[in-house]
Amino acid sequence: MQKGTENRFSLAFSNRSGACFLPLSAMMFILLLLFPGLSRAQGQAPNVTYQGPITITKGGTYSGNYRSTNSDVPVIKLETTEPVIIENCILAGAGDLIDAKNGGSNLIIRNNRGYGLTQSKDNTRHGVFVEVNSGKSVVIEHNYFEHTIGILIYLWGGNGTAQQTLTIRYNQAKNIDGRYRNGGGTFANFLGMNGVLGLVGSEIAWNQVINDPDNSLVEDNINLYNSSGVAGSPIRMHDNYIQGAYPFPATSPNYTGSGITLDGDNAGPGGVTAHVDGYNNQLVSTCAAMNIAGGHDNIFHDNRFVTSGYLPDGRKLQANYAGAGLWNAYGQPSNVFYNNKFDNNTIGFVAWGGNEPFKDRRDLSPGACGPCYNTNHMPNPVTLQQEQSEWTSWQQKVQQNGLTIGVGGGTTPPPTPTNTPPTVSLSVPSTGTVGTALTLSATAADANGTVTKVEFFNGATKLGEDTSAPYSLSYTPTAASTLSLTARATDNAGAATSTAATSVTISAPTTGGGTGGTGTPTNATFVRALNLNGPAATIDGLSWEAGNGAANFQVNGMSFENQGIALNPATDAARAHMIRSSVFNGNITATVGGVANATYQVYLYVWEDNNPVTFNISVEGQTVQSNYSSGNGGRWDRLGPFTANVTDGNISINLAAANGGNANLSGIEIWKAGTSTTPTNAAPTVTLTAPATGTVGQALSLTATAADADGTVSKVEFFNGTTKLGEDLTSPYALSFTPTAAGTLSLTARATDNAGAATTSAAKSVTVAGVATPPPAGAGTFYRAININGSAMTLDGNAWQGSTAANYTVNGGAFANQNVALTPATDASRASMIRSSVFGPALNFKMTAVPNGSYDVYMYVWEDNNAETYSLSVNGQPAVSNFNSGSAGSWKKMGPYAANVTAGTITITSSGGYANLSGVEVWKK
Incomplete structure (x- = not known):
């Protein structure tokens, strides 16, 4: 086995209130010390004629009966990346049955029987049924195997499409077996995945795994470690039946393992176990049922966990811990461990000495299943007969769906319907202009699902996307070129279709000699600029004067503006405002006086607010542009520079329209030619x-x-x-x-x-x-305060206890978000306490061992995202009704509420929406 594939799963197990993590090598050492000479029954391979072990070096379909009695020699070894089908085989081996570590990237394994033989040497594990490294397209269906380590998938080489994915369905496994022949053993899984990232369309379904006590040694029957689906196409893990996850011997009190566990220690969100959807699974008689110990966007819902606490022969199962566990086992940051939950699972899990929710039960892991919602707790007692009923219901479910589990499903087992990619077409104009918006429209549909988004591209550059019909995008080209536009539609299963490329020719704007609004003349110094019908402004870093009332300036024409017209080309806000506020006339004359005799460069801003007008332009009596067309509504130009040789101290400008039209003049910009000296700017x-x-x-x-x-x-x-x-x-x-x-x-x-x-x-x-909060008026003596999801602290001069304090309990999910800005602001200690809390729709806080008497109770509540409405009660008496938590960051110290203690307890309960409870403060009257 190549380096890194033997001890690659790090598992979490808890037989007390906290989780315990041990490296695999350490756990194996403990097993060897505890059980040095344990013997066990061994399944028998069929009595048929076998060929020797084979090595596959080229693609094709392979069938036959093969055996290897040497633990170091696989029964079948693949050394080709060509597509291989292994079907209708009987395989028996003391080591690996199918070794696809150096091949098998495109592999189908179906309708085979596999048997683990007694190992040929001590301190050696059973072989795997199949191991694949860096697979691209792997299907494992309708197989039976016993006394093996099951299916191991390490890394992934697929291209991220549903055509290159991992499918494991309709398999039947008996006694996953990690034991050595001379006692002790190693961890074993029915399915172990490590580093299998970004699967699209992957399915793990309708597999049946039964492990007998004292005749198997399995850790997590299914373990996904640093393995993931993708958003919109999670790994679908459903309708699997798993019975048995025991220590060896089965009555041992120590064990690490479960039915199904998701975990992984990668430090980045893209490398952890993520996007796994687990539902309709049945987990029976497992020392732990389902765990989420790392990663994000994982959900287990509508599953059944049934464990009676007894072995089939009536002996007690001592190593049980909990049915459902969800905790951040690797201490990953909030951008790596988030959005995980259990929802609507049915659980009856006996753990001797537990009390969750009944005596000798631990349906939920204490303190490690905050986001476990809507749990259906089976009533006591949970019996061996109920475990048998799960087996009966599983068989009925298989029959009702017309399925065959294990060998006999045929070469074409009942498939999960193949997803049909969406259709998409793109509509765009064939030409465009720099600065003028193009409207890109797409029509998309999906025959067997929904379209989740349509993306628009120019070549490989994404321009934007639309997530709802009608799908469109407004895109403004910035340079003359030929665009190659496509639209790509993605459906709810992750399949995507792209349109053929459509070419759009983008032309530079016709400016009539204008410069498009920016630029300075060569070898010139800025003198003055006038905003003819607007206020003073800064444009291109230059100070513009308001035209109205400006010294040494006159202009005829009517003033008007229309700021609602979209300009073509688009420009910055200051320039746009100046352009759209102007004077108009059929014969505009403007004079700028007080100008020293010299040569100047003049720019004129003109625009059109409705219909094209043709006019001639003269500066200092000289025609500088003839038959200029203003263009359509929104069109504008910065015309020039025009040379003005001044000998009389004035610069005269004239715009004369033809055919009774009106020219629009917005701004005049003047530069003195003949010097390149730029005045040094003085800092403010x-x-x-x-x-x-x-x-x-x-x-x-x-x-x-x-x-x-x-x-x-x-x-x-x-x-x-x-x-x-x-x-x-x-x-x-x-x-x-x-x-x-x-x-x-x-x-x-x-x-x-x-x-x-x-x-x-x-x-x-x-x-x-800081703010010193005095004791409440008439409150009496400070009794006790609890920082519900934080550590011990001092607040307002009083000693607060942390979350681990004795004599109080609270349910709900623990969470913190210290990045939310609080309203109103407060001191750092109080803010830290407020933003670390528990949440839930039916919170129950109980402080015990309280001396009888009269107390005032205060509660700190806050909101981390969206407003919720809920009610609160203290010792069964309504305290506040229909309280609105407000927007994100809102918080309140609520109270005082009277609590008359006669039974040694103070209880706070919530009802209605989700409440965030951060702290409870109690004063004795």
Whole structure:
């Protein structure tokens, strides 16, 4: 076996309140010490004529009876990547039956019988029925095998489509057996997967596994370790029957293993066990049933876990722990371990000494199954007869579905219906213009499912997507070119179809000599720019004057604007506002006075708000452009530069329209030619004013004074150290900032001018004090407080106990989200307590060993995402009805609520929506 494939599954087992993790080598050492000479019964292979072991070096179909009595020699060994079918075989071996570690990437194994023989040497495991490394398309169906380690799949080489996936169905296994011939043994699985990532359309279904006590040694019957499906196409693990997961001997009190476990220790979300959907499985007489110990987006629902706590001969099964367990076994961060749950499972799991939910029961792992919803707890007692009923119902289910489990299903077993990929077509115009939006429309449908999204591409570059019909995208090309556009539709099973490419020719805009709005003339200095019917503005980093009332400037024509018209080409907001606010006339004349005699370069902004108009343009009495067409509504140009030789101190401009039309003139931009000297920009000045002290939760008023000697201040930003707190774009520059934690702030203000130069003020130190909450009026004496999902702490000068404190219980799922901003803000200790809580639709908090008397009870509640409405009661008396938790971050210290204690307990219960309960604080009157 190649390096890394022997000891590759790390499992979690718990026989007490916490989970215990042991490396496989350590567990094997313990087994060898405990059971050095255990003998066991062995299944017998059929008495037929066998050929010797074979090696397959080329593709094809292989049938026959093959045997190997040497533990080091596989019965069948594959050394080809060509497609291979192994069917209708009887295989018997002291080692591996089918070794596909160095081949078998395209493999079908069906209708075979496999038997594990006694090993040929000590301290050697039984062989696997089949092991595949880096498979691409693997189907294992309608096989029977006994006294083997089962099916091992290591890594995956498929292309991420449903045509290259893993299918394991209709198999029958008897006594998965990890024992050595001389005692002790190794872990064994019916199915073990490691590093099998990104499967699409994978199915593990209708498999039957029965392990007899004292004649088998299995760990997790099914273990998925760092293996995954994908969003929209999870691994479907359904309708499997698993009976028996025992230690050896079966009455031993120590055991690690289960019916089905998902786990994995990868540090990234893309490498862990994820997107597994497990449903309609039956797990009977297993020392643990189902576990989720790592990864994300995994769900087990509508399964049945039935364990009576007895072996078939009536002896007690001592190693039982719990039916369902969900916990972060590897301490993975919140972007790796999330969105896992159990829902609507039926559980009757006997664990001697347990009490969940009844005596000698442990249906849910204590403290390790918060997101276990809607559990159907079987009533006591859970008996061997009920285990037998599960077997009967399994046989009936198989018969009702017309299935054959194991050998005999034929070469074409009842298939899961093949998914039909969606259809998709694309509609786009054949031509377009730079800066003008194109509408891309797609029609998509799926004959046996739904379309989940349609993506739009230019070549290999994704332009966007639409997840609902009608599928469309607005795309604005930025350069002249030929686009190659396609649409790709994906259905609910992950199948995708792309359209043929459609070519769209994109032309540069016809600007009539314009520059498209940007650029500066060569060897020239900016003099002045006028926004004819708008306010002062900054465009291209230059200061523009408001035309109305500007010194040394006159223009005729009517003022108008229409800011609702989409411009072509699109441009920045400041320029767009200037363009769409203009003057119009059939014969516009404009004069800019006070100009020193010299040569100038002049730009004119013109646009069209409705229908094309043709006009001539002259500067300083010289025609500079004839028969210019304004184009359709929204079309605009920056025309020029036009040369103006000034000898009289004025620059005159004329736009004369033909045929009774009107020209629109929006802006005039003037540069002095003949010099390349650019004035050095002076940086702005800025000072910050802030109070010397502050208090957590109370707003601080920050103000800044900023100015720019040769331009304008475009913004002032406020910082605490390197953390930006906010900004103000207009004078007076101010910011209201509310500190959330006690400490010393280092505040600065940074002013940026219209040319991009920036200046930062000297730092101001502000000391922020925490909020001291006095004892409630008339509350009496502080008795006790519990930080329900956190550690011991001091709050308001009182000692709070942590989640592990004695004499209290609470149900619900434990969770924390310290990244949510709280409203109102509060001190760091209180915030940490609030944002770490339990949640659920029917919370039950009980504080015990409380001396009889009168108490005031306070509850900290909060909301981490969407508003919920719920009610709360204290000692059975309504405390608050139909409370709305508010938006994300909202929190409240609710109370005081009177509790008259006569039986030594204070109980808080919730009903209605999901409540988040963070802390409980009790004062004795």
